Amino acid sequence: MWIMIAGPYTSGARTESERAANLRAMNAAAYRVFQLGHTPVIGVNMALPVIEAARSVDHSHSDDHSGKHDALMMPISLALAARCDAVLRIGGPSKGADEEVEVIRARGGKVFSRLEDVPGHPSPGS
Template identity: 45%
Template sequence: MSRPLLILIAGPYASGTDGDPDRMAANLRRLEAAAWPIFRAGHVPMIGEWVALPVLASAGASGPNDPLATDVLYPTAERLLHHCDAVLRLPGASRGADRDVEIARERGIPVYSSLEEIPAA
């Protein structure tokens, strides 16, 4: 049995939404759907938006479409990846998620493409 991993769930959030808040919320729900299976496997799920959205709100931004979002969303995921042990890359076009995978590979941490690939802790 391995130790619990902190696993970043990466996939489309704003990509392909044209800034539509409802579509972004649907994408976030899709990312969050992977959280329980990761937790059930003995790990800690993490999604960058769980950190970035409150940071944006505390900075006075109006939401993920605020100009400040570009200074917060991607950098948050990048900073989180210094603490994460693995990445789960969900399907769908996303520059941010592709960058998360690139950073993970540079760091030499596992990148999973399905929940089934994640070993139990």
């Protein structure tokens, strides 16, 4: 299955290091999902390089972080969610993560709130 990892990225994060910690948590969960034999997907990982490129192309200043972020992060993440079979919701409150969950739920996808509930068989050497 393609399983989206949905969790807070900017929600509750006041600094870049807190956002980075949130992303590390999603990436760690993605690795565990991969070990279970699935394809993990993270909307933030898809959107961040596009946001960076948009700033470069448009010559946006670094203080315009929210403009490009707001215009691209959720549309890209939600488009990706629409192609996933399931979602693993991790972490604390996040409007964006909850929107990803709802897109997948509306399509009849599975929603997991614990890694232990994700089906699969660990690959050899995991």
